[in-house]
Amino acid sequence: MTPKSVLILGARSDIGRAVARRFAQSGASVTLAARRADALADDLADLRIRFKVVAEAVEFDATDGAAERFFDGLPALPDVVVMVVGLLGDQAQSEADLDAANAVMAANYTGPACYLLAAARRMGTRGSGCIVGISSVAGDRGRQSNFVYGSAKAGFTAFLAGLRNRLFKKGVTVVTVKPGFVATAMTAGMKLPPALTAQPSEVGDAIFTAVTKGRDVIYVRPIWRLIMTVIRSVPETVFKRLSM
Amino acid sequence: MSEPDRTRVPLTGWGRYPRRDCEVAAPTDPAAAAVARAPARPLIARGNGRSYGDASFGPGLTVDMRRLGRLIAFDEATGELTCEAGALLSEIVAVFTPRGWFPPVTPGTKFVTVGGMVASDVHGKNHHGAGSFCDHVLSARLALGDGTILTCSRAENADLFAATCGGMGLTGTLLTVTFRLIPVRSSKILQETVRAPDLATAIDIFESGSARTYSVAWIDCLASGAHLGRSVIIFGEHAAPQDLDPSEQATPFARPSPRGKRVPVDFPTVALNRLSVSLFNQVYYRLQKPGRKVVDIDPYFYPLDAIQDWNRIYGRHGFVQYQCVLPLETSRDGLTALLTEIARVGQASFLAVLKRLGHESFGHLSFPRAGYTLALDFPANPETFALLDRLDRIVTEAGGRLYLAKDARMRAPMLRAGYPRLEQFNAVRRRYGLDGRFRSALSDRLEI
Numbered sequence: 001m002t003p004k005s006v007l008i009l010g011a012r013s014d015i016g017r018a019v020a021r022r023f024a025q026s027g028a029s030v031t032l033a034a035r036r037a038d039a040l041a042d043d044l045a046d047l048r049i050r051f052k053v054v055a056e057a058v059e060f061d062a063t064d065g066a067a068e069r070f071f072d073g074l075p076a077l078p079d080v081v082v083m084v085v086g087l088l089g090d091q092a093q094s095e096a097d098l099d100a101a102n103a104v105m106a107a108n109y110t111g112p113a114c115y116l117l118a119a120a121r122r123m124g125t126r127g128s129g130c131i132v133g134i135s136s137v138a139g140d141r142g143r144q145s146n147f148v149y150g151s152a153k154a155g156f157t158a159f160l161a162g163l164r165n166r167l168f169k170k171g172v173t174v175v176t177v178k179p180g181f182v183a184t185a186m187t188a189g190m191k192l193p194p195a196l197t198a199q200p201s202e203v204g205d206a207i208f209t210a211v212t213k214g215r216d217v218i219y220v221r222p223i224w225r226l227i228m229t230v231i232r233s234v235p236e237t238v239f240k241r242l243s244m
Numbered sequence: 245m246s247e248p249d250r251t252r253v254p255l256t257g258w259g260r261y262p263r264r265d266c267e268v269a270a271p272t273d274p275a276a277a278a279v280a281r282a283p284a285r286p287l288i289a290r291g292n293g294r295s296y297g298d299a300s301f302g303p304g305l306t307v308d309m310r311r312l313g314r315l316i317a318f319d320e321a322t323g324e325l326t327c328e329a330g331a332l333l334s335e336i337v338a339v340f341t342p343r344g345w346f347p348p349v350t351p352g353t354k355f356v357t358v359g360g361m362v363a364s365d366v367h368g369k370n371h372h373g374a375g376s377f378c379d380h381v382l383s384a385r386l387a388l389g390d391g392t393i394l395t396c397s398r399a400e401n402a403d404l405f406a407a408t409c410g411g412m413g414l415t416g417t418l419l420t421v422t423f424r425l426i427p428v429r430s431s432k433i434l435q436e437t438v439r440a441p442d443l444a445t446a447i448d449i450f451e452s453g454s455a456r457t458y459s460v461a462w463i464d465c466l467a468s469g470a471h472l473g474r475s476v477i478i479f480g481e482h483a484a485p486q487d488l489d490p491s492e493q494a495t496p497f498a499r500p501s502p503r504g505k506r507v508p509v510d511f512p513t514v515a516l517n518r519l520s521v522s523l524f525n526q527v528y529y530r531l532q533k534p535g536r537k538v539v540d541i542d543p544y545f546y547p548l549d550a551i552q553d554w555n556r557i558y559g560r561h562g563f564v565q566y567q568c569v570l571p572l573e574t575s576r577d578g579l580t581a582l583l584t585e586i587a588r589v590g591q592a593s594f595l596a597v598l599k600r601l602g603h604e605s606f607g608h609l610s611f612p613r614a615g616y617t618l619a620l621d622f623p624a625n626p627e628t629f630a631l632l633d634r635l636d637r638i639v640t641e642a643g644g645r646l647y648l649a650k651d652a653r654m655r656a657p658m659l660r661a662g663y664p665r666l667e668q669f670n671a672v673r674r675r676y677g678l679d680g681r682f683r684s685a686l687s688d689r690l691e692i
C-alpha cells in the first residue's frame with residue numbers, strides 16, 4: 001500500500017519527526033499531533049518546503065481520555081496512524097512515587113491503547129488502513145532496571161498483537177515497532193553501544209517499509225531480534241538473580 | 245524551560261587532531277539552545293565538525309546544533325531561504341537543486357551546517373566573483389548566551405553582524421540564517437581543465453580567467469625546480485540545458501544515484517608516505533585530461549565527499565590542514581617560497597589546492613582577502629609542526645594569514661599579525677557582553 005495520508009501521534013519526538021519526513025518524502029500528506037501543537041509551525045514549514053506536501057498540526061494529549069472527540073474532529077480519517085507517544089520515566093522514582101509510576105504506565109499503555117482503539121474502530125468500518133504502534137524491546141522481558149516502563153510496553157505489545165488479529169479480516173494492518181536503542185532526546189546522556197543504536201531516520205525508513213510491505217513486527221536493527229531471543233530464553237530461576 | 249541534557253564525549257574536528265573530552269548538549273528545541281546559559285560554563289556551538297582543528301568544541305558546554313535543521317521559509321520568486329543553523333548544506337542541495345536553485349557559495353564538502361558556513365564565512369571556487377558566503381546572508385538570529393536573542397544584519401546590530409560573519413561561533417549561537425540561493429538551469433557543470441607546468445603559468449591562467457564563475461587548481465607540491473607549482477586548473481560554469489548531452493536535455497536536473505564509499509578503518513600511518521603521495525599526485529595530474537566536459541555538481545564541487553570518512557587515511561594520530569592567503573602583491577614570491585620549502589622537506593601533502601580570492605570580506609575575522617590561497621594537508625607529527633612554523637614565518641612576512649576553520653596549531657602573535665581587525669572584533673564582544681561567555685579550544689589557544 002502507498003499511503004496518501006498519515007497521522008503522527010506524538011509528533012514532536014525525534015522519532016515522530018523522522019517518521020513524518022519519511023512519509024512526506026513519498027508524497028503523503030501529514031498531520032502532526034502533539035501537546036502544544038501551536039509550537040509546531042517550524043516543523044510544518046519544513047515539511048512543506050522540503051516535500052511540497054500538505055502538512056497540518058492538531059492538539060493532542062494521549063492521556064486525556066478524549067480519543068473519540070479527537071478522531072471526530074479530524075477532517076478525514078488518515079490512511080496510516082502512527083502512535084509514537086512514550087515516556088521512559090525513572091525506575092527508582094516510579095518505585096518511590098506511585099503517581100510517577102502511573103504516569104509512565106498511562107503514557108506507554110493505557111493512553112496510547114485507547115487512542116488506537118478509537119482509530120481501529122473507524123478504520124475497521126472503512127475497511128482499510130494501517131496502525132503503527134511504537135513499543136519497545138523493554139516489553140519483551142521485565143527487568144529490574146526499567147520494569148515499570150517495560151511492563152507498560154509489554155501491555156502495549158500484547159494490545160497491538162490482539163488488534164492485528166482483530167483487524168486482519170477487515171483489511172486493516174497493524175505494525176508493532178521495537179526500535180532497540182535510538183539516539184533521541186529520550187536517550188540523550190546515556191552511553192549507548194553504537195552498533196545497537198539506530199538513528200531516528202533509520203526508524204522512519206523501517207516504519208515506512210513495514211507499512212508499505214505489510215509487515216507485522218519489526219526490530220529496527222535486526223541484531224535486536226537475536227538479542228531479545230537470547231534474553232527471553234534465560235530461565236526465570238536464573239534471570240531473577242541477574243542484575244540487568 | 246529546562247536546560248538540555250548533556251553528556252561527556254571525546255570530540256575532534258575533521259583532522260582528528262587535537263582531541264578533547266567535552267560536555268555536550270544536543271537540543272531539539274531552539275528555545276533550549278537559546279537558554280543554554282553562560283557563564284556557569286562558557287558555550288560554543290558545534291555544527292557538523294568539518295572544521296579541521298579545535299574551533300568546534302570548547303572548555304565549557306559544546307552545543308551540537310544538528311538537531312535544529314529545519315527549513316523555515318522559502319521564497320520561490322527570489323530564492324530567499326530561512327533555515328535553522330543546523331541545516332546541512334547537503335540537504336539544501338538535495339532539496340533545491342532539482343527546483344533550479346543552488347547555494348551562492350559552497351565549500352569543498354557539502355557536509356557542513358549553515359551555521360558553520362556563517363561562522364567561518366566560507367569561500368568557494370567562485371570567491372573572485374561572488375565573494376564569501378556571508379556576502380549572500382541577509383540576516384541571522386543569534387542567541388547571546390544569557391537568554392537574549394538578537395536579529396542581526398547589515399541594517400540591524402550591524403557591528404554584531406560583522407563580528408559574527410567569520411566569527412567562529414565566538415559571538416553567540418546562530419539559531420536561524422536567511423540567505424539567497426542562486427538560480428541554475430541544470431544540475432551540471434561545464435568543466436574545463438587546463439594544465440600549468442609551473443607556478444607562474446598557473447597564476448597567469450588564474451589572472452586571465454577572472455571572468456570564469458568557478459576556478460581552482462590542484463598543485464603537485466612535490467614537484468620542484470623548474471616544475472615548482474605544476475598544477476591542473478579546473479574552471480566551471482553552471483551548464484544550460486543545451487550544453488548537456490541530447491539524451492539529458494529533457495531532464496536537466498536529473499541526478500546520478502548516490503554511491504558511497506567509506507574508509508572502513510584507520511589506515512596504518514605508513515600508508516601515506518612520500519612515495520604514495522607522490523604517486524597519487526602524479527597520477528592525479530595525468531588523469532586530469534585537458535579539455536571540456538559536462539559533470540554533475542557532486543564530482544565537481546565535492547569530489548572528496550564520495551569517500552566517507554576519508555579523514556581516517558591519516559591514521560589515528562590525525563592530520564592538520566594548513567591554509568594561508570597571501571596578498572596579491574606578495575603572492576608570486578610568497579607561494580614560491582612556501583612551495584620550495586615544502587618540496588625541500590618532501591613532507592607528504594595529499595592534497596594541495598590553490599585558488600585566487602577576490603575582495604576582503606566585511607567580517608572582522610573573515611579569512612578571505614584579495615590574493616592567493618594555498619591549502620595543504622599534513623599528518624599531525626613533530627616534523628609537520630616544525631615545517632609549519634617555518635611556513636608561518638613566510639606567510640607573516642608576506643603579510644598573509646591562516647584560515648581559522650582549518651587551523652589547529654598557530655599561536656596568538658600570528659593571529660594578531662594576520663587579522664588587523666581583531667581589536668574591532670573584541671570590542672564588539674565586550675559591547676554585547678560575549679567575551680568569556682563564548683569560548684572554544686581555538687579561542688583559548690589564540691587568546692581571543
Ligand SMILES: Cc1cc2nc3c(=O)[nH]c(=O)nc-3n(C[C@H](O)[C@H](O)[C@H](O)COP(=O)(O)OP(=O)(O)OC[C@H]3O[C@@H](n4cnc5c(N)ncnc54)[C@H](O)[C@@H]3O)c2cc1C
Nearest residue numbers: 291292293294295351352357359360363366367412413418
Ligand atoms: C573536505 C573539506 C573541504 C572544505 N572546503 C572548504 C572550502 O572550500 N572553503 C571553505 O571556506 N571552507 C572549507 N572547509 C571548511 C568548512 O567549510 C568549515 O570549517 C565549516 O565551518 C564547517 O562547518 P560545520 O557545520 O562542520 O562547522 P563546525 O566545524 O562544527 O564548526 C565550525 C565553526 O563554526 C561555529 N559554528 C557552527 N555552528 C554554529 C552556530 N549554529 N552558531 C554559531 N557558531 C557556529 C563553531 O563554533 C566553529 O567555530 C572544508 C572542510 C572540509 C572537511
Ligand SMILES: NC(=O)c1ccc[n+]([C@@H]2O[C@H](COP(=O)([O-])OP(=O)(O)OC[C@H]3O[C@@H](n4cnc5c(N)ncnc54)[C@H](OP(=O)(O)O)[C@@H]3O)[C@@H](O)[C@H]2O)c1
Nearest residue numbers: 012013014015035061062063084085086136181182184186
Ligand atoms: N529512544 C529510544 O531508545 C527508544 C527505544 C525504544 C522505544 N522508544 C519509543 O519510541 C517512542 C518515541 O520516543 P523518542 O525516543 O523519540 O523520545 P521522546 O522524544 O521522549 O518522545 C516521546 C514523545 O511522547 C510524547 N508524549 C509523552 N506523553 C504524552 C502525552 N500524554 N500526550 C502526548 N504526547 C506525549 C512527548 O511529547 P512532548 O513533546 O509533548 O513531551 C514526546 O514527543 C516512545 O514511544 C518510546 O518509548 C524509544
